[in-house]
Amino acid sequence: MNKNGRSLREFKSLPFPDISLINMCRNTLIMDELRYDRESLKNEHLSLYSGLNIEQKVVYTAILEAVYSDYGRFFFVYGSGGTGKTYLWRTVIARLRSEGKIVLAVASSGIAALLLPGGRTAHSRFKLRESSCCDINQGTQLAELICKSSLIIWDEAPMAHRNAFEALDGSLRDILRFHAPNSTNKSFGGKTVALGGDFRQILPVVPQGGREDIVATSISDSTLWHQCKVYKLTINMRLRDPTMDSNAIQ
Template sequence: MPTQLRAMFVNILVYCSVSDPLSLWNTHWQSLSDDVVYVRRKIAENIHLSLSEYEIKNYVLAEIEKLLNDVEKSLKDFSELPYPDEHYFGTSINRLIIEENGYDKEQMRVQHEKNYNNLNVKQMEVYNVVVANVYAKKGGIFFVYGSGGCGKTFLWQTLCFRLRSESKIVLPVAGSGIAATLLPGGRTAHSRFIIPLKLDQNSIAGIKHGTDIVELIKDTSLIIWDEAPMQHRHAIEVVDRSLRDIMGAVDLKKYPKTIRWNYYHFRW
């Protein structure tokens, strides 16, 4: 069983003076991870949950790290071996993150290629700036203005497909339920960010530290807010205050994208 193989792998690392741990890992990681997708699907209660190779490796490495810790060792003692990202160690299950990571990566890739080949010049300009900022972790506010039917929703869909195909989290929201249905995995802004129905200049969102939604927002690479100018200004200010509160309490070394905000205005 994979659990027994992982225990054997740890025993070999600790007691057998392996000359090339990385080669041992690269040769056998697939055998060590045979149960990962099954376990994650069971936890998420989603039989269609899809994990990338990167995610599977991180889950396995996290399990190996836990076994090594039991004998007062760590993967860091073997400099050749990769070390898993911190959030793969979490004992609690964040169903919101699991849901956002559950998209079929191959399907997202195919949809992205289909859409990407049909972007016009203006759409491509916005696409390139947004994607570049996401991958550079610069942060930014991107305001895209255009009349109805000019292809804004098509652009949002293309960005969602691109980032989700690479295991990044995108939160597409809209001012109305009808508009939200046009976005892949879209929801209303009130639902996603728990915006109160009665708003004034002192309103705050119902997002509390330590909850699943907070962890989801921390791991989010891009928020798409369709029809944002149709929202009351107090709704946008509520979300802004919540994001500042959430990101003000995180480690900036881990989330460097929160350090700077750049503003971009596109119009066609």
Template sequence: MGFTTATFDDACDYGLHLLDGLLKQSGRSLGDFESMPQPSHDWAHVTTNTLIAEQLDYNCASERDAAAVALQSICDNAEQHAALAAIVDCIHTHRPGSFFVNGPGGTGKTFLYKAISHILRADAKIVLCSASSGIAAILLPGGRTAHSTFKIPIINLCETSTCSISKSTKRAELLIAADLII
């Protein structure tokens, strides 16, 4: 399954996904049986893409606890709270958006990014945290450098250099499946 921190409910839900797959091989589905529950998660990506599975391998309960702690602090800062509310609302309502968080060092940008990550990962959302340097990346939960996340070339750069992510790769699937990229 790829989940090391799965809950009992996750395991049951994944079992329903597997059962539905077996039924579909016989021309049936769980939907044919009124009393059977349906899987609540889309497990198709988890079984085929380890990059997506890795991003969904967060313990939702731990993320929820971390989100609650962060929210208590963010409520004291109106600007952070407004940014958090706007970004999280955009994700939960499936609206596309781009946000630019600006401020001098020490004003809480990283704290805001962490809070947003915890809130969304508590809801089993895929959040990709990337930064321009390794030092900045390690400050973000699950953070990676931008050149690693997006396969940006760092050697032999020229005017025509591009990212090396093909459309049909697992990395492309991950970027498409991402609910938020920080």
């Protein structure tokens, strides 16, 4: 019809394709995130959810409420090794992906990223350049993926420089301002973001820097921290059940 200068819009009785769906199908990043086996994830979620303790369930409920309300919240899950941060992330990820939602799971280090289902390093996923800016342009596949995502999980966050989070915050506000009202006035453009880690472990590396210099580069010293809801995990699941997979309860 296009070759003959005609269009489906001329025929009111014929359905017209949704251009946004066609564009989404062309986006390989979005298709990769929607390719998970939902039935398998439903069963995995039921199994994981039954193992959550009281503290984990509080965080689990808060994150899901923020995602479903689409209001956008900023969380930090603080807990030492063995308190089940990774187990919590896996449960949330399984729940949302089983419902066809997109979850971007990243970590500050490659080893931590391997423990997250479909995990990537934060620098790789968000194209961070020396922790000062994100090389994400409007209209790109990555920008469309971020717009379609329901939740961003960033594990081992204390290892990253605060500039990385501020760069991501600025990029998300810029990308989402054409898709969501008041996104420029919300942290991370109104996306729900959940960070996790332990400030008693590895902090950002500051060459020849002292204690004050290191603390000043941490996310806790950023202006974003005042908008963050902090949850603490104190129950050590590894000590309660030594037979559990240590990778599953980080």
